[in-house]
Amino acid sequence: MTTPLLTSWGQYLPPLLSGLVQSVWLAVAAIVIGLPLAFLFCTMVMSENRLIGALGLVIVEIGRGMPALVILYLVYYGLPRFGISLANVAAAIIALAWNYSCYCSEIIRGGIQSVPRGQIEAGNALGLDSRVTFLRVIVPQGLRSAIPGLLGQSILVFQDTSLAYTIAVPELMKQAYSLGGENYQYLRVFVLTGLVYAAVTLPATWITVWMERRLGKSY
Amino acid sequence: MEPILVVLRGLPLTLLITVVAFAIGAVLGIPLVLGLRTVVAPVRWLSRLAVDLLRGVPMIVWLFVLKFGLSTPAFRLSSLEAAIFGLGIISAGYLAEIYRGGIQSVPRGQFEASQALGIAGPISFLRIIAPQAARIVSPSIATYLIGLLKNSSIASTIVVSEMVFQAQSYARQNPTIAGILPYAIAGLLYIVLSVPVAMFSRILDERLRKAVI
Numbered sequence: 001m002t003t004p005l006l007t008s009w010g011q012y013l014p015p016l017l018s019g020l021v022q023s024v025w026l027a028v029a030a031i032v033i034g035l036p037l038a039f040l041f042c043t044m045v046m047s048e049n050r051l052i053g054a055l056g057l058v059i060v061e062i063g064r065g066m067p068a069l070v071i072l073y074l075v076y077y078g079l080p081r082f083g084i085s086l087a088n089v090a091a092a093i094i095a096l097a098w099n100y101s102c103y104c105s106e107i108i109r110g111g112i113q114s115v116p117r118g119q120i121e122a123g124n125a126l127g128l129d130s131r132v133t134f135l136r137v138i139v140p141q142g143l144r145s146a147i148p149g150l151l152g153q154s155i156l157v158f159q160d161t162s163l164a165y166t167i168a169v170p171e172l173m174k175q176a177y178s179l180g181g182e183n184y185q186y187l188r189v190f191v192l193t194g195l196v197y198a199a200v201t202l203p204a205t206w207i208t209v210w211m212e213r214r215l216g217k218s219y
Numbered sequence: 220m221e222p223i224l225v226v227l228r229g230l231p232l233t234l235l236i237t238v239v240a241f242a243i244g245a246v247l248g249i250p251l252v253l254g255l256r257t258v259v260a261p262v263r264w265l266s267r268l269a270v271d272l273l274r275g276v277p278m279i280v281w282l283f284v285l286k287f288g289l290s291t292p293a294f295r296l297s298s299l300e301a302a303i304f305g306l307g308i309i310s311a312g313y314l315a316e317i318y319r320g321g322i323q324s325v326p327r328g329q330f331e332a333s334q335a336l337g338i339a340g341p342i343s344f345l346r347i348i349a350p351q352a353a354r355i356v357s358p359s360i361a362t363y364l365i366g367l368l369k370n371s372s373i374a375s376t377i378v379v380s381e382m383v384f385q386a387q388s389y390a391r392q393n394p395t396i397a398g399i400l401p402y403a404i405a406g407l408l409y410i411v412l413s414v415p416v417a418m419f420s421r422i423l424d425e426r427l428r429k430a431v432i
Contacts, residue, residue, distance in 0.1 A: 065410035067369035069383060070402055077390055078399045162277035166376055173279060187288035194276040201275035
């Protein structure tokens with residue numbers, strides 16, 4: 001009666017992999033939308049204009065302070081009640097992108113602030129105007145030290161795509177749940193699902209650690 | 220008024236899950252970090268694999284494995300048990316990694332100095348290395364605790380009636396604009412709850428810094 005573990009995993013893998021494609025797609029969309037937003041929010045937070053700075057801070061603190069799941073529900077169930085109807089995939093991407101961009105905004109800000117003050121003074125001494133100094137001297141160095149953090153956050157947003165299961169986006173977790181409902185082999189299905197996620201996140205983590213070491217070394 | 224009461228009904232469970240899971244993680248993180256640092260290679264590899272899997276597999280998958288996967292007629296975890304235990308072991312993975320970073324940032328000279336003074340392994344670790352590491356990692360631990368508080372919302376997916384679950388059931392019964400209010404209130408409450416943790420962490424950090432100088 002009981003199928004061998006590997007045989008059943010062989011059967012589960014194709015639907016799970018099609019779910020994985022969706023998950024990766026969600027994560028990529030959230031990252032592509034979220035990174036420019038992160039730069040925007042970071043610029044707002046660091047702005048000298050108090051009003052813009054305060055607005056940026058509110059956006060970022062709400063985006064980071066609320067659980068991703070709550071943001072997802074607010075977007076998916078909330079917006080339609082104000083007459084903005086959204087497909088579930090769109091809602092998931094918007095929610096994940098906002099959450100992601102707020103964390104990234106802080107990572108970028110941390111990177112920029114970690115650049116020694118001497119660099120600004122050196123720029124001034126060389127007669128560069130402050131805009132050029134900021135964009136061509138400070139930002140490139142700040143981004144460099146922000147890269148490992150941004151990669152780590154990207155791995156987390158990929159993991160967070162599993163939350164989209166709750167609004168019936170057919171990503172990996174949803175596929176796993178449907179499979180489990182068909183054959184009641186929940187343990188086998190979910191363990192394999194975990195391994196599929198890990199097959200993406202573990203190598204990605206190793207790359208992040210490797211980059212962190214490499215970026216830390218040179219100069 | 221009603222939406223606020225709805226969310227507050229879930230608050231005790233949110234706090235319970237967060238606090239107990241954090242306690243489990245803080246304790247289980249200790250053998251894990253010792254495993255990460257041991258000279259016995261197979262133990263070190265296994266600990267590394269465990270930490271990477273705990274951190275690399277989404278929380279919701281862990282909760283589903285515990286809640287639905289481990290369910291046999293003889294043994295079954297309740298939703299709350301699965302949520303607490305699941306978040307607890309995940310926290311152990313994250314905290315072990317934080318502990319490791321802290322221990323690593325204690326200057327090598329401190330290890331050498333305690334050796335030179337003839338202070339043996341466990342005592343040197345407990346009395347010399349660990350206190351210095353604790354000082355370094357206390358802000359990271361506070362940040363993790365705030366993250367854990369927010370992640371406890373995922374327990375709602377395995378039907379634990381914490382804040383988000385309460386908000387969800389209210390929203391389903393009230394398909395109006397007011398029906399989604401509990402989500403917003405719950406979201407703000409997470410932010411409000413994280414403020415005292417952040418403040419306590421800052422005070423603690425300042426105290427610990429003073430203690431060293």
